[in-house]
Amino acid sequence: MGIISSPRNISRFWEWGRKIICVGRNYADHAKELKNAVPTEPVLFLKPPTAYVKEGSLILVPSYCRDLHHEVELGVVIGKGGTAISRSAAMDHVAGYALCLDMTARDVQEDCKSKGLPWTLAKAFNTSCPVSEFIPKEKLPDPGNVKIWLKVNNQLRQDGHTSHMIFSIPFLVSYISDIITLEEGDLILTGTPRGVGSVQEHDEIEAGIENVVQMTFSVGRP
Numbered sequence: 001m002g003i004i005s006s007p008r009n010i011s012r013f014w015e016w017g018r019k020i021i022c023v024g025r026n027y028a029d030h031a032k033e034l035k036n037a038v039p040t041e042p043v044l045f046l047k048p049p050t051a052y053v054k055e056g057s058l059i060l061v062p063s064y065c066r067d068l069h070h071e072v073e074l075g076v077v078i079g080k081g082g083t084a085i086s087r088s089a090a091m092d093h094v095a096g097y098a099l100c101l102d103m104t105a106r107d108v109q110e111d112c113k114s115k116g117l118p119w120t121l122a123k124a125f126n127t128s129c130p131v132s133e134f135i136p137k138e139k140l141p142d143p144g145n146v147k148i149w150l151k152v153n154n155q156l157r158q159d160g161h162t163s164h165m166i167f168s169i170p171f172l173v174s175y176i177s178d179i180i181t182l183e184e185g186d187l188i189l190t191g192t193p194r195g196v197g198s199v200q201e202h203d204e205i206e207a208g209i210e211n212v213v214q215m216t217f218s219v220g221r222p
């Protein structure tokens with residue numbers, strides 16, 4: 001019996017096993033709230049594809065974490081791969097977007113920062129990258145000019161605007177592709193605005209891009 005392989009669908013990019021490249025400190029108000037310098041070059045780190053979680057599944061607090069934080073971020077889904085992509089061609093490589101949470105074990109991250117260690121335990125654990133449904137490029141014609149927000153148990157925590165990003169989406173696609181070849185299905189998290197904070201087991205996180213998408217996740221323990 002032959003195996004029928006169906007073509008991969010970019011609207012299910014989280015199933016492709018591709019990489020997640022995260023930009024840190026891309027909003028000055030968030031860099032300042034954590035007492036970090038406002039960067040002059042993008043700060044990059046990675047999450048593995050096992051970090052993905054979709055609505056309907058729980059965000060899990062890692063056993064070693066005592067202070068899990070939410071960070072709402074606009075995610076950029078790559079549609080056409082490339083290396084050394086120019087800024088002017090960057091948007092041709094974008095298939096669409098997703099609203100994302102960069103879940104962060106903040107206590108662990110602070111410890112890593114003080115010891116000069118990498119952030120892997122703080123940022124790359126299972127379920128550290130909740131994502132919304134895929135948003136086709138046409139549905140978000142001006143991604144650098146949208147409001148992103150996040151509520152915990154119905155209280156507004158983050159209320160940001162992508163126009164406040166320090167490094168724009170075309171700049172980031174170009175900058176990252178010089179260092180890490182981008183592949184179809186990759187996701188870039190573009191950083192979080194101010195208002196990050198703690199969540200506990202049983203909390204409900206709701207987040208949205210104004211007039212475009214909304215998503216809800218609950219927090220649990222493994």
Ligand SMILES: O=C([O-])CC(=O)C(=O)O
Pocket residue numbers: 022023024025026027030034071102104109190191192
């Ligand atoms: O953990 C941090 O503060 C860096 C980061 O991911 C962000 O700014 O989005």
Ligand SMILES: [Mg+2]
Pocket residue numbers: 022023024071073102191192
């Ligand atoms: Mg982040």
